[in-house]
Amino acid sequence: MKIVQIIIGLGVGGAEHMLRRLVLAQQVAEPARQCTVISLTSIGPVGKLLQEAGIPVIAMGLHAPWGFFTGLWRLKKTLEALKPDVVQTWMVQADLLGGLAARWAGIRGVIWGIRTTDFGGASRLTRVVRRVCAVLSSWVPHTIVCAAEASRRSHVAIGYDDARMVVIPNGFDIQRFCPDADKKKTLRAQLGIRPQDHVIGHVGRWNLAKDHLNFVHAAARWAAQNDITHVRFLMVGREVDASNDDLAQAIAESGCAGQFMLLGERSDVPDLLQAxxxxxxxxxxxxxxxxxxxAxxxxxPCVVTDVGDAAMMVGSTGWVVPKEDAEALSAALALATQESRIEREKRAALARMRVVQEFSMERATLRFTQLQQWVAEKTQAGVERCVD
Incomplete structure (x- = not known):
C-alpha cells in the first residue's frame, strides 16, 4: 500500500508525535508499506526525526490563508505524482486542504483526523474551516477518525457526519514509558526531593485550557487546612517558570509557595514522570x-478533571473531579496521598496495566493499519460510505 499522511505542520505537539509514532511503527511492522508525510508548512523538528528514520517528508511552505488555492493546486499535483491508495489527514486545516486536493486528484480513500474537543479557544479562521468541513464531511472523507469519544460528540453536534466516524485513541510507547525504581531515586535526588516527600506532578504548557491556576488554588486550599510540608508540587511546561508573573503571583499567595518546583519547558518529561x-x-x-x-x-496514578476522555482513560485506577472546582481537586489530592504504600503500589500497577491493555501503541497501530486497508479496499470496490 501507498499511504500519504498530511498535517498542517511538524512542530512539537501531540498530533505530530502521534503521527510520527504511527508511521515508524508501521514501517517496522510492514516494511513494504510506502508512506510519505506532507507538512503543509515547514519540516519542523518532528519532520526531521521522520527524515532521520528514512521517511520521505515534503514541506509545502504554505503560511498564509490567501495562498489556499495555490496550495490546493500544488498539493493536488503532488498527490497525483505520489498516487497513494489512502490519504490520511491530521487536524482541521489539513482535513480541508488535504481532503479536497485528494478528491480533486481522483483519490477516494480519504481519512480525516479529528483531535479537538472544545472550540472556545479556536481562531475565527479555524472556526470557519471547521464549519466548512462539517458541510463537506458527508462527501470528502470516506472515514473520519476521532482521537476521543468526546471529540466525536462535539463534532457531531456541529454537523459532522456521524455515520463516517470511528474512534481510535492514541497509542503509548509502553517500553519508553515504564516504571524504573532506580531512575526514580536518582531523579528525585537530583531535584532535591527527600525520600519521604510525596511528589504531585503537573505537565502542560501555560494555556487557559490547562488551567494551571486550578492546580495552584487546589494546593492552597489543601495547605490552609492541613500540614503538607511532606508534599512537593512539580510543574513542567512551556512558560511554567518563575518568569510567569500570573503563575508566580498565584503561588506566592497560596500559602505553600515553598512546596512548588517550576521546571519550565523540558525535553525529558518521560524521565520526570518517574519522579x-x-x-x-x-x-x-x-x-x-x-x-x-x-503517566x-x-x-x-492520576487525579483528573472530568474533561474530554480523561475519566475514561483513568477508569477505576485514579480519581475524577469536576473541572474548575479547586475544592474538589484539593480533596482528591489529599485523599490520594493518604493511601498506604501497598495501596499506592497496587494502584500504580493497575494504571500501567490499563494502558498496556487498552492504549498501547501496538494496539493503535493495528487499528489504524486495519482501517487504512479497509478504506483502500472499500474505495477500490466503489463503496463511498463508512458502513461497517
Whole structure:
C-alpha cells in the first residue's frame, strides 16, 4: 500500500508525535508499506526525526490563508505524482486542504483526523474551516477518525457526519514509558526531593485550557487546612517558570509557595514522570490527554478533571473531579496521598496495566493499519460510505 499522511505542520505537539509514532511503527511492522508525510508548512523538528528514520517528508511552505488555492493546486499535483491508495489527514486545516486536493486528484480513500474537543479557544479562521468541513464531511472523507469519544460528540453536534466516524485513541510507547525504581531515586535526588516527600506532578504548557491556576488554588486550599510540608508540587511546561508573573503571583499567595518546583519547558518529561508519585490533570478542556496515558504507563496514578476522555482513560485506577472546582481537586489530592504504600503500589500497577491493555501503541497501530486497508479496499470496490 501507498499511504500519504498530511498535517498542517511538524512542530512539537501531540498530533505530530502521534503521527510520527504511527508511521515508524508501521514501517517496522510492514516494511513494504510506502508512506510519505506532507507538512503543509515547514519540516519542523518532528519532520526531521521522520527524515532521520528514512521517511520521505515534503514541506509545502504554505503560511498564509490567501495562498489556499495555490496550495490546493500544488498539493493536488503532488498527490497525483505520489498516487497513494489512502490519504490520511491530521487536524482541521489539513482535513480541508488535504481532503479536497485528494478528491480533486481522483483519490477516494480519504481519512480525516479529528483531535479537538472544545472550540472556545479556536481562531475565527479555524472556526470557519471547521464549519466548512462539517458541510463537506458527508462527501470528502470516506472515514473520519476521532482521537476521543468526546471529540466525536462535539463534532457531531456541529454537523459532522456521524455515520463516517470511528474512534481510535492514541497509542503509548509502553517500553519508553515504564516504571524504573532506580531512575526514580536518582531523579528525585537530583531535584532535591527527600525520600519521604510525596511528589504531585503537573505537565502542560501555560494555556487557559490547562488551567494551571486550578492546580495552584487546589494546593492552597489543601495547605490552609492541613500540614503538607511532606508534599512537593512539580510543574513542567512551556512558560511554567518563575518568569510567569500570573503563575508566580498565584503561588506566592497560596500559602505553600515553598512546596512548588517550576521546571519550565523540558525535553525529558518521560524521565520526570518517574519522579512523581501522583499526576494531576487540572484542565478545563481536553480531547484525549496524552500526558495522562504517559503517566499511567509509567506507573503514576492520576487525579483528573472530568474533561474530554480523561475519566475514561483513568477508569477505576485514579480519581475524577469536576473541572474548575479547586475544592474538589484539593480533596482528591489529599485523599490520594493518604493511601498506604501497598495501596499506592497496587494502584500504580493497575494504571500501567490499563494502558498496556487498552492504549498501547501496538494496539493503535493495528487499528489504524486495519482501517487504512479497509478504506483502500472499500474505495477500490466503489463503496463511498463508512458502513461497517
Amino acid at each position: 512523581m508519585d501522583l499526576f494531576c490533570l487540572s484542565s478545563r478542556t481536553e480531547g484525549f490527554p496524552n500526558v495522562v496515558g504517559e 499511567m504507563a509509567t506507573g503514576v
